[in-house]
Structure formats: C-alpha cells, structure tokens
Amino acid sequence: MTEKRQEKRQELRTRLIEAARDRIAAGGLRGLRARDVTADAGCALGGLYTAFADLNELVIHVNSDTLRRLGEAVAEASAGIEEPGTKLKAMALAYLAFARTHNALWLALFDTTMLADVEIPQWHKDDQAGLIDGIARTLAAISPDMDEDARQRRARTLFAAVHGIVSISLEKRFIGLSGDHLEGELESFVDLVARAPTPLNR
Amino acid sequence: MTEKRQEKRQELRTRLIEAARDRIAAGGLRGLRARDVTADAGCALGGLYTAFADLNELVIHVNSDTLRRLGEAVAEASAGIEEPGTKLKAMALAYLAFARTHNALWLALFDTTMLADVEIPQWHKDDQAGLIDGIARTLAAISPDMDEDARQRRARTLFAAVHGIVSISLEKRFIGLSGDHLEGELESFVDLVARAPTPLNR
C-alpha cells in the first residue's frame, strides 16, 4: 500500500494551500508567513518544504485556485445570457465584483515582486487561457466573420483593458475612476470595444 | 549657518534615492537591500533611517522620480503633434516604450506588496494627476463639447485601459498580446476609445 503515502502527502498539500489562501485573504500576500501557514495546516515548519519546493510554489497553487474561482464566478454571472454584448458586460462586472470581494487573493494573482524569477508552470497558464477563451467565444457571436487570430487578439485586448480599469481603480495608491461611476464606465467601455469593427483601426 | 546641515542632509537623500533607483533598475524592487543602497550611497546602514523613515519611504521617492521621468517621456514623444488622435497614440506608444525600457522601475510604480500599508503623500498623487491631465487636455481637442467631469473620467478610463494592455502584455507570467502586434493593437485601441462618442454608452 503505497497509496496511503500519496494520500497523506496530497492531504498535506491541500491543507497547506487552504491555510495559505486564508492567510493571504486575511492579511495580503505581504503578510504570508511560512510559520503561520504551517501552524494553521498542523504541520512542522519544515513540512512545507516536503510538500512544496518553496513558499513561492505554494503561492502559485493558491493563485491557480483563485484563477479557477475567478473563472467560475465570471462564467456563472454570464451564464444563460444570449445577447453577446450584455454577456460581455456581465463578465466584466463579475470580474470587478470578484476583484472587490476577494481583493487580496486577486491582487496576489498579479503580484510581480514575490514571483519575479519563478517559472510559471504550464497548467497555470492553461487556467488563464480558459478565461480568455470564454471572451473569445462570446466575441464570435458578435463578429462571426472575424478570423480566429483577430478574435484571440481582441479578446486579450478587451481582457487586459478591463483588467487595467479595475486594477487602477481599486488601487488606493493610484488615482483611478471613483467607485460610484466605476460600474457604469466599465459597462459602456466594454460595449464600445466589443462592438468595434474588424479590424479596429482605419 | 544652519544651511550646511540642510545641504548635507539633502545631499545624502538624493544620493540614497539615486542608489536605490539604480539598484531597482538592475535587480528589481525585490532585490533592493538596505545594506546595498547605503553602501552605494557611501553612508552607514543606519544613515538611511536618518534620511528617511523607512525603506518604503525611500522607494516612494524613487517612484515619484520615475513618475516624473515617465511624464516627461510621454510629453516629449507627443510634443508638437497637433492632430489629437495621433497625439494620443504617440502618448500610448511612449508609455509602452518606457515600460519596456525601464521595466523594473515602471513595475515598482504599481507594486502593491511592498507598499501595502503605507499612506502615499499628496505630492506623489499630484505627479500622477499631471499624467492624466495631459490626456484630458488632448481629449478636449477631439470632443470640445464634453464637460469637464466626463473628460476626466474618459481620460482615466483611457489611461487605465492602456496601462492594462501594456501591463498584461509585458508580464511574462500572464498571457497577453504577443510582442509583435502589441504596438499596432495599442494604436488602434487608442483610436477607438479616443474617438468614441460622448457619452460612451447607448
């Protein structure tokens, strides 16, 4: 029975990921301490390094979990909406809502400092691709004649732009749109980009 | 003569800021060490804490310097261009170029982890406002009948969206637009938003 070994190991990993997630959610990525996480997960300090190579690797797993939840939230909020423009707006608003509700976890997704030199595994990039594909598929309903490459580019542009608006606005250190008009601005902005002709310019 | 004191103090401050800037540019905000900075600036470790309250406060000063340089780069690249649309595109491309050339310093501007709990001083926010005002003034040439509030909002939306596109694309950890199409996509995107009717929606 080498199964019990694997089970125990996987159990520890998920316990650590959950503990890290809760700690990040409560105190930000900055406040994440190896000693706190291991205490919460009920293992010794060194146990973290038997389950993961690094604190960074643990954070990447938390981020992947967050990305999955974010994808689900966006998908749920826009499920059952046929009109593509309305659907895209619902997706953008769901993105904003998630960033607000799970702010620390969402911030950790884009933190550059802590994960600077780490190579991001492929399965995490796949999770990201899922988000973009959802946008691309909805765009296809608006402009069926757009070729696949252009659609992918447009989807990425739209995602990045929405992310920028949400990102700068929620950041207290930087001057962005005020909270009151944010939803409205976001909606009309998505409308504008989604309905833009193909190709965008000229 | 209490001047000599003030001079020496200010000299040390600028030496520390320059040293910190070079260190961040070379090794990222993550690689910034109090001992390295003070060694480069030619003072003792404790000297940093006579000139600044914190390493964070030093970073804020570096960031303000970076923001000023960024503003200058954008202003220079778009100076003398009368046609507002072309001007805005030039500004966006200059923003992208700056983010590429001074990547680590630009990243430090938006780093959330290191400066999480620090209150950002007003003079730094003023530097930020300058950037937005430049965009708002150019927008005024495109839509003279837009009222001031709407123009400010549009300027912030445009800045944030461009920032998002640049940000996500330059981040290797996240899937963004590929480097080849980036300039082109950015140009047509700015065109689209800048020429959008007032108000954006409906």
Next chain:
DNA sequence: AAATGATTTGAACAACGTTCATTATCTGCT
C-alpha cells in the same frame, strides 16, 4: 518483531530591516 526505507520534525543558519547607545561632527557663544 525486527529491519529498512521514507517522511516528518524543529533547532540551527544566514540574511533581512530596523534600532539605539556610542562616537563624531557641526553650530553658536564667549
């Protein structure tokens, strides 16, 4: 039950930001 191999443990380590008693320096007054 004993032996063997894998895993968990937590004390120890190096590196970090920050502090503070000590030392050095400058300023204003005689």
Next chain:
DNA sequence: AGCAGATAATGAACGTTGTTCAAATCATTT
C-alpha cells in the same frame, strides 16, 4: 580660536524572516 551643547552618523546588536538538514518518527516489508 576654543568650548559647550546640540545634532547627525555609525555599526554592532536585535528580532524576524525563509530555508536547510541531522535526528527522530512513522510506515512497510521480511
């Protein structure tokens, strides 16, 4: 110029951090 009082610079020391690794513990097989 010389001295006293304030002011600033110094770097050893402190508390915390992520990470390591010899020792202890546990699981599996003989």
